[in-house]
Amino acid sequence: VALRSLFCWSRIGYRNWRWLALWWRHFILLWSTIDGQTRYTIPEELKQGSVVGNLAKDLGLGLSEIFDRKLRVASEAGKQYFNVDAGKGELVVNERIDRDTLCRQSASCVLPLQVVIENPLQLHRIEVEIRDINDNSPNFLTKDRVLKMAELTAVGARFPLESAEDPDVGSNSLKSYILSKDECFSVKVKDIEGGRKIPELVLEKPLDREKKAVHELLLTALDGGTPARSGTSQITVTVLDNNDNNPVFQKAVYKVRVNENSEKGTSLIKLEATDSDEGVNGEIEYSFGEHTLESVLSVFDIDAVTGEMFLRGELDYEVAASYRIDITAVDKGSPEMEGHCRVQVEVIDVNDNAPEIVLTSKPSPVREDAPSGTVVALISGRDLDSGNNGKVTLQLTNGHPFSLKPSFSNNYALVTSGVLDRESSSEYNIEITATDAAFPPLTTKKTIPVSVIDVNDNPPKFSQSSYNVYLKENGLPGSMLSSVSASDLDFGDNAKISYSILDFKVQDVSVSSYVYINSDNGSIYSMHSYDYEKLKGFQILVQAKDHGSPSLSSNATVHVFILDQNDNAPAVIYPSAALGSLPHQKMPRSTKAGYLVTKVTAVDADSGHNAWISYRLAEATDTSLFSVNLYTGEVRTKRAVSEQDDSSQRLLIEIQDDGEPVQSSTVTLAILVEDGLHEPILDLRQKVPEPSKKSGRITLYLILSLASVSVLSMVTFIILAVKCVRNSRSSGSCCMRRDDFDGDMMSQSQSFRSCLSPMSEFSDFTFVKPSSTTDFKEMINVLDASLPDSAWTFESQQVSGEL
Template identity: 45%
Template sequence: MVFSWREDQRLLLWLLLLSAWEAGSGQLHYSVPEEAKHGTFVGRIAQDLGLELAELVPRLFRVASKDRGDLLEVNLQNGILFVNSRIDREALCGRSAECGIHLEVIVDRPLQVFHVEVEVRDINDNPPVFPVAIKNLFISESRQLGSRFSLEGASDKDIGTNSLLTYSLNSSEYFTLDVKRKDEEVKSLGLVLKKLLNREDIPEHHLLITAVDGGKPELTGTTQVKITVLDVNDNAPAFERTLYKVRLSENAPNGTVVVDVNASDLDEGVNKDIVYSFHTDMPAEILSKFHLDPVNGHITVKDNIDFEETKSFEIQVEAADKGTPPMTDHCTVLVEIVDVNDNVPELVIKSLSIPVLENSAPGTVIALISVSDRDSGTNGQVTCSLTPQVPFKLVSTFKNYYSLVLDSALDRETTPDYKVVVTARDGGSPSLWATASVSVEVADVNDNAPAFAQPEYTVFVKENNPPGAHIFTVSATDADAQENALLSYSLVERRVGERSLSSFVSVHAESGKVFALQPLDHEELELLQFQVSARDAGVPSLGSNVTLQVFVLDENDNAPTLLGPQAGSTMSELVSRTVGAGHVVTKVRAVDADSGYNAWLSYELQSATGSGRLPFRVGLYTGEISTTRVLDETDAPKQRLLVLVKDHGEPVLTATVTLLVSLVETGHTANAPSRTLVNSAGREASLVDVNVYLIIAICAVSSLLVLTLLLYTALRCSATPAEDSCGPGKPVLVCSSAVGTWSYSQQRRQRVCSGEGPPKADLMAFSPSLTPCPVNQEKEDKLVSDIDFSVKQAPPNTDWRFSQAQRPGTSGSQNGDETGTWPNNQFDTEMLQAMILASASEAADGSSTLGGGAGTMGLSARYGPQFTLQHVPDYRQNVYIPGSNATLTNAAGKRDGKAPAAGGNGNKKKSGKKEKK
C-alpha cells in the first residue's frame, strides 16, 4: 500500500482536528467500527456520565437519536452502550470524511440532558467497482506508438486508505496501463499503445484490468477491455483541456450555461466533424440535471440544482468524429455547487415539564429545543431568541441545542399561561428565520387563603324561630383554582355557657348557609357571637374566619306574671270604712319576662260585683289599689275587684287577679287579722299580725346597711383604682330594631356572648348628657348593698323632675292622667313616688323576683307609652336618677328584704296602727 506525502499530511491534519474537537466539546465521545455485530460494546455510558446504575430506571434514563433509528442501545442493568443493529457507514454518511451518530441522553428528577458523539469508523467492506464489466474500444491500426486511450476508473465507497486504488493490467505486448493523477480527487486511467497494431494479425485484443484498494484485507475489482482494431480514420479528436473546473450557484435557472467544452480533429472532411455527448456510463442524476449541446459543446442547466443534495458533479464528456470508424476523445468537467441561503432554519420543541408549578424555582427546565439549517457556512449558523417580556430564557446546551428555562417567579393568579415564541434566524444575507410557539400553562399552587367581603357581620333574628331556620349566608372567595379554590365552611367551636356552640347553630359546609338548630329565646340569649371558618381543599389547606353577631329580637311571647298569687286567683283585703280618699289598700305586683314595649305593663280595674261606680282605683303603671273617696254605709261590705294586667306587645298578653275587699268598722279592725287569703273554694284563713316583727327586721337591716356603707366608704377612700374613676366608658353597641333601640355596653355584650350566666345590666343615666361610668359585677353588687331604703317620704324635690328635654314623648311635655300620659301637676307627688318607692318596695319584698334571677320589675312598666327604649333600658337594668337619693336595682343584686322608705304597703299598714294607738 503506497501513500503519497500529501495524503499523509491530510490524514495527520484530520486526526489533529478530531482530537482538538474531542477535547473542546466537553461531551462523551466513542467510536465503533461499521458493520459491528449486535451487542458489540461501545462504552460504559452511565459510568462516564457520572450516573449510578440504581437510578437509571427511576430517573427514566433514555437515549434519543435524530433520524438514526435504533442503531445503538443502552443496557439499563449495567449502563453499557452497545450496537443494536447493523451500521453501514456508507449508507449513513456517504463519502463524508466525518461520520458520527449524535445521541441525546435524557434523565428526569431533575431533568438533565447529555450529548454523546459516537464516531463510526470505516472498514474496508466495499471492493472497487468499475462502471462496466466489459469495455469496448475501437482503435485504428494507424495509431501511433504511445497513443493513449482513456478508460473509466473504478470507484470505492470507502474512504481514506480503504478507498485508495491501484491498478494492474494483465500481460500484453501491445498495451501498457497508464495511471495519471489529474487532480487530488480524480485519477485518469488509460491504455498506452506500445506496439503498432495490425488488424490482419490480431483484429481484437482482450485485456483484464484489476483495481486493488488500500484496505486490509485488500479488495479487488476487475473489468474486461475489448479492443477492436480499425483500419480507418487514424486521427482522433482532441480536447483543449482534459479537465474543466467550474463553480455553479445552486438554484440556477434552467438554461444557465455551465461550461463550453471544445475539441479539434486533424482529419479532413467528415472525419473532422465532431459530435459531443455525455459518456454512456454517466449516472442518471447528471443526465437529468444537465444538457450538452452535441454541436457546440455547451453544457446547460435543465433541472433544479440543490447544494444540500449534491455539492459537486463530475461529468464525463466524449468528443467523437464522424469518420469510419469514428474516433473519440474524453474530458472531465468538475462542477462545484455554491451554497445559497435558501433553507429556512428548522425548530423542534420537546415539551418535558408542562404545566409548570407557579412556585417553581428560577432555572427550572421547561422544554428542550433543537435547531438546524441545511445550508452551510454562515448560511447555516443559527441563533435563537424569545419573545420579550416572558419569564423564560434560552440556555445553549450543545451546538444547536437549547433549553427553555424559567427566568423569574410565576404567579398563576396574574398570568395563568404564556405563549412563548422561539425565533431561529440564520446568518445568511438576507437572513431567513422560522418561529415555533409553545404554550406554557402555569399550574396552580395553594398560595391564597379564602377571603370574606368583611370581617364581621351583624344579623338580627326574631326569637322563637322554627328549628333549622336559615338565618344568614357567609360567602368567601379564593383566588386559586380547582381544588385550591374549593371552599368548605365550618363553625369555630366554643362554649356558650354550659352548652357547645354547635347545639345552637350549624353551617352548611358547601353553601355557607347558617341555620339555627333550635328556637332562640331572647330572654335566655340576647346576643350570640361566633366565628365561621372557610378553608380551601389545597395541600396544605389555608383558611380564614369571619365573625357573626346574631342579635335575638324580642317577641311578645311571655304573658305578665303576677308576684304572689297566681293568675286567676283571689286575694283578700280588710279596709276600714273610716279611711279617706287616696288610702292604698294593696298593690298588685306583676312582671313580664319580655323586653322593651313587650314588658311594659299597665293595670286596669274592673268591677266583679255589679254595676256602679267603684270607690277604688288602680294605678295605671304602679298597680296600687287605693280609695277614690271616703267610704260610706251605702258601699257593699264586700267588694270584688278584678285587676287586668296587660303588656304593650303585639298581640297583647294579659293576666288577671281577683281582689276581695271587706269593709269593716273601725272597732272590728283592731281585732281583725291584717290580711286574709281566700282560696278557690272561698275559705279564709287568718294571718298573724307581723308588724312588730317587721319593725324589728327593718331596724336590723338598716343597721347592717349603715355599717356596710361606712365600710365601703372607707375602702373607697383608701384605694381608688383607676378603673373605678368615672370616665369615658367602653364603646357602646347600639342596635336598632322594629321595637326600639337597644343599648348594650361592652361589658354586657361580652357576658352575653360568652354565655357566662344570666345577663346583668350596667347602670344607665336618664339624662343623655351624662356619661355612664363602667361598673363591673362585683362593684355593682356592692353598690346595690349600699342602697339606703330607710329614707322617709318627703315632699318631692324639684331636682327629681325631668327637664323638658328629658321628659318622655316626642315633645317632652304631656298632660293627662293615668290613661298613658304624664301629668305635669301630679308627677312629683304620685307617679315619681310610685315609680321609685314601689320599685324599692319590690326590691325589699322577697316575692318580687323573677324566675331564674331574671330581675325585678323596675321602671320599664311604669313609664309613659311615649318613653322610648332609647331613654329607658330593659326592666332588668339598673336606673340611676340624678338629684335623688333612691337607686333601683334588679333582682340580680341584693334581695335583702329591706322595707321601702315611704309609700309602701308596709308603711301604710304601720301607719294605720299608729293612728289607732
Template identity: 45%
Template sequence: PERQRHRQQQLGPGGGRALLALLWAVLLAAWEAAWGQLRYSVPEEMPKGSFVGDVAKDLGLQLLELSDRGVRVVSQGRTQYFAVHGKTGHLVTAERIDREQLCRLAEKCVLRCELIVEGQMQIYRIEVEITDINDNAPSFKEIELEERMSETTAPGARFPLAEAHDPDSGRNSLQSYELSGDEHFSLAVQAGPGGDQRPELVLAKALDREEAAFHELVLRASDGGDPARTGTARIRVTVLDANDNAPVFSQAEYTVRVPEDVPVGSTLVTVTATDADDGLNGHVKYSLKKVSDMASDIFHLDTETGDISLLQSLDFEEGGSYELEVQAHDGGSLFDNAKVKITVTDINDNAPMISVRSALNEISEDTPSGTVVALLHVQDRDSGPNGAVRCSLDGNVPFRLEKSFDDYYRVVTARELDREQVSEYNVTVRVADGGSPALQSSAVLYLRVLDVNDNAPVFAEEGYSARVAENNAAGALVLTVRATDADWGQNARVRYRLGEGRVRGAPLSSYVSVQAETGALYALRSLDYEQVRELRLWVLAEDGGAPALSSNVSVLVQIVDENDNAPQVLYPAPAAALGSGSGGAWSGVELAPRWSEPGALVAKVVAVDADAGQNAWLSYELAKATEPGLFRVGLHSGEVRTARSPLARDAARQSLVVVVKDHGRPALSATATLSVVLAESVAELLAELGSAADEAAAPGEPAGSLTRWLVLAVAAVSCLFLAFLLLLLALRLRRWHRQQLLPPASGALRGVPVSHFVGIDGVRAFLQSYSHDVSLTADSRKNQLRLQSERTGTYTSFYAFKLWVIS
C-alpha cells in the first residue's frame, strides 16, 4: 500500500509513464491482497493511535462489514502494538514503539501481526517495518576515561579507546570521532571486522613527566542524523615513570561455551595475566575495554581475580554469542589485551562419537608438511544443530585437521617437526556437537618423532680462556671444553679435535692436545713465559651423524709468569765478562773528585730482569762499602751518589757492593761490585791508577812500562775526546742546516738510539747516558782505560776517568 501511494503521488496529468506505473501499482496491490499479505512502514516513537495503513481499503472490505463481522488484530508476543479502528478501517499503533528496544540486534526491524475477520473466517498477515529515527545520541559507557602512559612511550604508539554506542541504525548510528585538547595526541580510527569504527589514541609527541604529569583530552562521537547528535567523553592521560614489563595474558583469546541454563553468579571463564615486575608495577588489574550494552548487563569482570561471572540469565534466542575485550594493566602504564568469546548453546543429550580408522605411531622429523598421520571417523546420533559435529585438536601442536569426505577427517602435519623440541606427541582430537549444552568426546593419538642429524654441536661458552703458570709439568690439564648436541643417539655423540696452527714455527699439536671424548685440553711441554706469552687455538666438535656436523670455539691459553729469572747486571759488567784473570781484580773503577758535594752522581748500576710484572720490579741496596756512610744507592734508580763530602782521611780507593733484588716470591738477586777512586788532581788520579795497575800487573813486570802505557793512554784519550768534540760540532751544524730546510720533527724522543731503551715487562725505560767512553789497550793483558766526561751540577768542567782493569 505504501508503494502504491508513492506511485499515486508521482502520477500526473498525461504521460504514458505515470499511467504505466499506476497500472503496475494496482496489479501489485491486487496480488498482495490476493495472497493475504500486507506490508506497511512506520517510523518508531509514533504516538499511540498513529496511522499505519488503510487495511479496509487495501483488503477491499466495507466499513459495515468490519463492524458486523468482528475484526481484530493478533500480534506475536504478549504486547499488542497494533489495532484496527472500527470506524475508519485504519491500522493504527496501540503502543509507542521503540525500535532499539524491540530489534536491538537486527538491522531491519519488522513486526508481524495477523488480521482475523471472524465473520469470513479469513486471516490476513500484516508486516510492519519500523524505520529508525535519530532519537538516540552516541554515548560512552564511561564519560570519564583514564589512560596511563609511560614517559618513555615512543611517538606513534597507539592506545585503544572506549567505543561509543548508538542504538540507532543506518545513517542515524555512529559515524565519526573527533579528538581535541592537546598537541601531544592525535586520533586514529580503525575499521573493525564488522565495519565498526574503533578509535585509537595515537601519541604524536614524546611525553615528559617533568614538563606535564597530566593531559586533558575530549573525545567526541557524532552520528549522521539531521540534525546530528553527539556524545563526549573526557580523557585524562596520566604520565608515569618508565615501566619495562607489560602484563601478558596466558592466552590471546579465551573461548568458552556455556549452556543457556547456567546458574546466575557462575564463573564462566577466568582470564589470567602475569607481570614480571615487582611492587605496584607488577600488580595486575583487569577491566573491560570493549563491551556492548547488552553484554555489560549480563557479564561481570572481577578487576582483581579476572573472573568473568554471570549477572543475569542467558537466553539463546536473544544472543547466541558474546565477544568481550579484556585489558590487563599494571601499576604503570603498560597493558595487554585479550579477547573473550562466550558462546551460548542449547541443551543437548547425545555426545558425538569418534573412532580412529588408521594412524601412524612413528614419523621422521624431516617429514614434509601435509603428511597424513591419522584417519578419523566422527558421528552424532542427534539431528539438526545438536548433531552438527565440530572436530578440533587440543593445544598448540604442529598438526591440523582436514575434512576428507562425509564424516571422515584426516590429521596431517601443519609444519615441519623438530624432535629436539618435542620428541613425542599425545594429540588429543576433540569433537563437539552444536547442542545446548554442547557434548563432546575425544581420542588421543600417540606419535613418536624419529631423529635426523639436523643439529650441529654447540659449545657451552662462546669462547674459552685459561691461565697456566709457566714451568708447568708436561701433561698438565689446562681446561676442559664441552659441547652438546641436541640430536639423539649416534647423531648426538660429540668428538673433539684440535685445529691446525703453528707457534714459533712449531706445530700447535706439539704444545697442546685435546682428548677426543672428554674435550680435556692438556699441555704437552713445559711452557716458558719468556718465550711464549699466550697460545690462541681452535677446538672443533664433530657429531657422529652422516654427514657429520661440526662447530668450533676459540681457546686462549695465557702463560702466567713466575719468578724464575734472577736480575742481570748490565753495568758495571761482571769480571767474568771482561776476560779471564785473577779472582782478586776489580770489576770496575769509578772516578770522583774529593771536593764532591753530598748528592753528587758517582756511578749508576743498570740491571734488567727477563720476568714480567712484579717479578721484574727491581730495587737496589748498598750491601757493603769500604767507608760506610760515604755513598748511598737510589732504591729504584740504582744511582750511586755521595752521601756526604769526602774527607782527607777517607781512603783513595773505595769498594762498593750493590745488591739488585726483584719483587718475586721468593725474591732473586744479583750483585755488582764498584771501585771508586777519590782524587784531588790529575796527578793524584794517575798515581792511583798506576798503583791499581801495579797491583793488577803480573809479578816481575816493570812499573815504568806501565806508567808509559798510562801516559800514552791519557794522550790517546785526549785526542779521541777532541775528535769527538769536532764530530759533535759538525753534526750540530748539519742538523741546524737541515732544520732550516725541513719542518721540525715531532716527538720528544726522536733520534734517541734504540740501545738507550731497555724493555721491562712491556714498558721501555729510557736510560740517560751519563758518560762518553773511550778505551785503550795497554798491553797483552788488555788493560782498558775509559775517559768519562760528566755534566752534573757545578762540575761541568771536570773530567773524570774510569778505568776497568781486567786481569
C-alpha cells in the first residue's frame, strides 16, 4: 500500500503525499499499545464503588475523551471486578473481591486489566494487586482428639497432632501453637516442606495413672495478623495401666469329636482365657500357634475375639483321622502377654466323599463329518473313600450322539455314536454321572463340553430367490440400486460370503457395464444413468460364494424395473413448421361459430400420466374468436367472423403433459381470414329460398358440386391407403399398428400411430408413446408428402362433414 501510495504521489502531487503521511500516522495510532506500567494496590474485601485510582489522569486522558472515545475496562480474570466512572475517570470496584478464593495461597495476587479506547483504537494494560487482609482464623478440622498413652511411656516422646489451616497468606497466615498449662505435656512446632507447621505433643514428665488417669488439654493455633486470630482443638490424653498379668485358659488340653462330613462353618468349641489386667491389658485375641501347619489352617479357623473354633474346610477321615492344634491367647498390653492351650480334634469316619470324575485327557474338538466310534476324550472315576465306598461306576445320559466305552479299572473312552451336525449343535455339553457302591450311594455329575469343528456342507442361501428393484430413470451414476443378502449356516471361512454378478447380456451388452456389486456386503450400484425410453428393465444374476474348500455357491435373480420420469416435453406432429416458417391455415370470413379451423396433434415420449396431453390457447390476436379443445387439440371458432376482424390471426397454443413437474411445448399458428372462399354448406342449407326454376338449377349445381367433392375425397383416401400400405411394408411409419410386447423387460413399450387426417373433426385418435424421435419425423414426412394442400382445405373438410 505504501509503495502504491508513493507511486501515486509522483503522479498527483504534494497534496496527496501529505494525505498519505496523515493516513500512516492514524494507522500507527490505531494499533498502538502502551505497556502495562500502571499498577494499583488495594486490599481485598473493598465495598462496591470503592475507588482504585484515577485512571483518566494516569493515562493522560481528559474527562470528555472517556465518553467520546468509549473507554472501557476488560478483565482477564473472567469476572468484571472493576468499572470506570465516566464522570470522574476513576477506576472503581464493581463487585466484592475475595483474595483467598481468587489466588488461594499464592504470595502474589495481581489482576491484569485491558483498557480499551476507541477512535483511534488504543489498548492499555494495567494491573491491580490485591493485598491480603486478616479475615480468616486458623481452623482445626477435628475439634476433639483422643490420645491413649501407656503409663510407662518414656519422657520426651512426641505425638504428632493435627495442624490448623489458615487461608490467609504472609503475615496473616498461621504462626504458632499454644498448649494449655499441664505439668506433663508441652507443644513443639515442627517445620516441614512448603512452610507448613506441624504441632507435636511432647511428654515432659512420667505419667502416673494412679494420680491422674485423664489429661484434658487445649491446643490453640495463632496467626500473625493484627489483631491475631486463633482456633482451638480439645485434646484428651488417657493414661493406660501397666500390663503385668498373662491370659490364662481354664484347661491346658481340650478334646473335640466331629464327623468328617460336617459342613463348613460348623462350630467345634468356644475357648476362653482370662486376664486380671484392666483396659487393653485385659483385652485378649485368640489365634493358632506360630508353627501351625497350613493343612490345619485350611480346615480350621478361630474367631480372634470370641475364641470360637469352627470348620473352615472339609474334613476327610482317609486323609487325617485326628488333629492336634495349639491355641494362643494374647492381650493388647505393652508389652504383650500371652497364654497357651491345645485342642485335640478326632474325626469320625463316614461315607462323605462323593466320587470324582477325572478327565485323563481333555476333550478334543471333533469334525462334524467324523465317523462313529471316534475317540473324543479319556475319562476315569475315583473315590477317596475306602472299600466299597471307593468303587465308582460312570454312566452317560441319553440324548447325545456319544457313548462311554469301558477300558480298565474305572477308565472309560468317550466316543461318537451317531451323526454330528454343527449347524444343529456347535457344542455338546455331555453330562456324566459317577456313583459309588456305598449304602446309601453318593453320586457326582460333571458336564464335559465337546465342540464340533465345522465342515463346509452348507451353501450360501439368499433371503429371497428373486428381488424386484424399482429404479427411477435419470438417476445419478454410482447410486445404490439395491442390496442382496445371503447367509451361510457354516462357521468361519466356510460362512464368509463374496458376492459377484454372473455375466449376462442386456441389449447385447454385458450386464457388468450396467451395474457393479460390492463383493463384501452385496450392495448393487448403478454404473450410469438409465433412460426409460431406451431401456424398461433388465435382469441381474447374483452369485453368493463362500470361502470354504471346496467353496459352495447359490444364485439369485434381481429384476430391475426402470420407472418413467417426466423428462420429455410433448412433441408437435401437426402442424409442422417447414424450414422455420410458421404453419398457416386459411378460413373464409363467412365462418360461423364452431367452425373447425385445424387440429393440433402432439405426442409425448413418456408413459402413463407423464404422456397425458392437454391443449390450451396461450395467446391469440383475438382471444374471443378461437378456442382449443383441451383433450383433442381441435381449434374452432367461438363466434362468427365479422368484417371488423383482422384478416391475419396468430394463435400460440401450449401443449402440456400430466407429469410432475409439468413439461410443455408450444406451437404458433398463422390463420388467414379471406373473402371469396366457398361458404359452408351448413349455411346454404339454413337458407330456404322460394321455389323457382332458378333455385332448382342452383340446387342441381350444388348436388353436382357435392358429388364432385365426394369423388375427389374418395380418390384422395384411396391414394393415402395405397401409400400407407407401401410405407408400412418398408418403414412401418404410417397406418395404425400396435407393436407386440415380447415379454422381455428389455423390449420397447407399445406404439400407436394413425394415418388419418389430423384435421378430421371426427378423428379422436391420440398419438401415444412412439418408438423414437426418428419415427416422429418419418410420420411427419409421410403426412406432408401424402396429402396435397388441396386435401387440407377447410372447405372440403366442411363439405365432407356435411356429406
